[in-house]
Amino acid sequence: MNALGWGLLLAVLLAGWAVLDGAVQGGVPLVRALGGRDDPRRRTVLATVAPFLLLGEVWLVAAAGVLLAAFGHAEATLWAAGYPCVVALLVAWVLRDAALWLRSRLPSPRWRQGWDGVGQVASLALPAAFGALAGVAWVRFSVVAGQADGGSGAAQALAVALPTVTAGLCVATTRVHGALVVAARAPEAVAREARRRVRRALVPAAALATLAALGALDVAALGTSSALLAAAALIAAAGVALAARFDLDRGAHRTGAVRAAGPVLAVVPVVATVAVVGPQVLALAAPPTVLHGLTWPVLAAFAGVLAAQAVTWRVLVRPLGPRTAVFL
Numbered sequence: 010m011n012a013l014g015w016g017l018l019l020a021v022l023l024a025g026w027a028v029l030d031g032a033v034q035g036g037v038p039l040v041r042a043l044g045g046r047d048d049p050r051r052r053t054v055l056a057t058v059a060p061f062l063l064l065g066e067v068w069l070v071a072a073a074g075v076l077l078a079a080f081g082h083a084e085a086t087l088w089a090a091g092y093p094c095v096v097a098l099l100v101a102w103v104l105r106d107a108a109l110w111l112r113s114r115l116p117s118p119r120w121r122q123g124w125d126g127v128g129q130v131a132s133l134a135l136p137a138a139f140g141a142l143a144g145v146a147w148v149r150f151s152v153v154a155g156q157a158d159g160g161s162g163a164a165q166a167l168a169v170a171l172p173t174v175t176a177g178l179c180v181a182t183t184r185v186h187g188a189l190v191v192a193a194r195a196p197e198a199v200a201r202e203a204r205r206r207v208r209r210a211l212v213p214a215a216a217l218a219t220l221a222a223l224g225a226l227d228v229a230a231l232g233t234s235s236a237l238l239a240a241a242a243l244i245a246a247a248g249v250a251l252a253a254r255f256d257l258d259r260g261a262h263r264t265g266a267v268r269a270a271g272p273v274l275a276v277v278p279v280v281a282t283v284a285v286v287g288p289q290v291l292a293l294a295a296p297p298t299v300l301h302g303l304t305w306p307v308l309a310a311f312a313g314v315l316a317a318q319a320v321t322w323r324v325l326v327r328p329l330g331p332r333t334a335v336f337l
Contacts, residue, residue, distance in 0.1 A: 057190060063321075
């Protein structure tokens with residue numbers, strides 16, 4: 010498998026993580042809003058997104074492995090440019106998981122509410138850190154490729170503004186995605202309130218996608234022409250969000266636009282980042298002999314992961330009912 014194949018594999022793994030773990034990132038902050046002080050109701054909200062937790066993390070770990078093995082130079086560049094974002098992402102990831110696993114270990118209401126608060130903050134910080142890291146990569150890899158002057162005023166302004174916009178975009182898109190998953194799997198009383206939350210979040214998500222598209226156009230103006238594809242993807246995602254808002258306004262919550270809004274918005278930051286930095290990352294790939302030597306072991310492991318996740322999906326991901334097993 011050549012560098013392009015490895016790049017596509019990395020993109021698929023990141024997209025899978027964004028969709029699966031994005032449901033958890035967006036669902037956990039709704040525990041307090043939808044559950045109130047009723048612990049069984051809070052656990053119901055958690056149970057709607059709990060099956061996605063381990064499924065999604067497998068994809069992120071696999072993506073990190075592919076990045077290190079096939080694109081070590083790109084990883085080093087990203088680490089140097091976005092070190093604070095990487096640390097924030099890892100800390101938020103650990104705290105989010107700790108909150109989910111520990112919150113039900115003791116019956117104390119204060120214990121559970123405290124961990125719910127930690128989980129809520131960490132679940133907002135995790136997509137924000139990932140989005141900021143993506144924004145850093147947009148600017149940094151253009152500079153590394155020699156397509157832009159890192160000391161120019163335009164590049165410096167983008168280096169500050171773009172990570173802020175992409176961080177907000179990831180928070181908003183995961184909020185929509187997570188609320189839609191809760192609405193799809195929860196009992197009707199909870200699902201109805203979740204749909205209200207979706208409706209409120211769609212316009213901000215569309216606005217942030219549009220701002221990110223403008224940022225992508227600025228990156229393209231600096232010489233990274235592939236950023237035009239990112240701008241097109243972001244504008245399309247904003248259109249899907251607005252179409253979903255229109256359908257919800259008229260009381261239709263089972264339309265194609267509403268069902269597509271969650272996955273489309275969850276994955277669009279990854280798609281846009283791949284479009285912007287893809288050519289530069291491929292140029293920094295490992296030598297062909299290394300890539301070819303890793304191909305079959307990695308593809309075999311990937312096939313095994315897909316099979317295991319397909320079985321897990323069929324067992325765990327279905328609407329909640331009286332006999333649904335809850336492990337959080």
